Amino acid sequence: MQEIDLNGQPLDLALTLTCGQAFRWHQREDGIWSGVVRDKLIELDMRDGMLLWRTYPSDDEPLVRDYLRLADDVTCIYHTLAEMDPHLGELAQRFSGLRLLRQDPTETLLTFICSAANSIPRITAGVAALSVKYGDLVCETEGSCYFTFPHLARLAEADPTELATTESLGFRGPNLKSVAEQVLERGEGWLMSLRGMTYSDAKQMLLEIKGVGQKIADCVCLFSLDKDEAVPVDTHVRQLAQKFFMPDMQAKTITDAVYRRVMEAFEERYGRYAGWAQHLLFYEDLMRTRALGRGLK
DNA sequence: GTCAGACCTTT
């Protein structure tokens, strides 16, 4: 494998690749993380602060650097957050190396369509099944086949009923087709062009797609469009916000009004790195939830 | 502008 020196910047692959922002990674028996990004299979490992990588079918170091956002100074970002909030400082230490990824906007949008009222294991299973059924074969190694995430056109022309029955995607199946069609209508490169807009403008454009609400729009903004101030507010984040800094808010569900209030609270507290703050807080909650699931209390 | 219910399954 080839090496990249991270120059002391932390990167924890397990945390970063399984925290719920990406759904296409798994750790092989030999400890190497493998997953498909765009049209390539990427294999990753860490040894002594060095990142080891390999891509198929051809070498693509720029892709690895871009996807993992290696140009970011995460030490600096975490330091900034720690100064704003001691609790975040503690989380930044506990989960050192938990990073945001820079994913493909189309894949991010469509996978989060699958995330509606769903759990991480089932989202992962659903996205994998979609890729096998509608994606292209990338390569076959160690006995496993790897497929690309389906192209927009393949999902747009797919039978909605077949989508619905794919790995129990249910009502999310037809949504997938509908959103794929709408993105396709806007032309090649439209979604990617949102990277050049402000957070507010990009989110507005995304919200014009029927089937895309605030949560999914913010996921796309944060996980694929470089909008580090975006805060996807799901039911967990709402509860966290209520627990940590909005004790007077009584909301039991997320209405538009609640969404806005939580978003504004994050914005006020953490400014341009609000998305990173959300990321850390969400991960802490995810760990607690997983521990509960294992009966650790 | 604001709030329940429905939508597909499985735990």
Place this chain on the structure above:
DNA sequence: AAGGTCTGA
């Protein structure tokens, strides 16, 4: 009840 969004009141 699960990492939502649309619809209709």
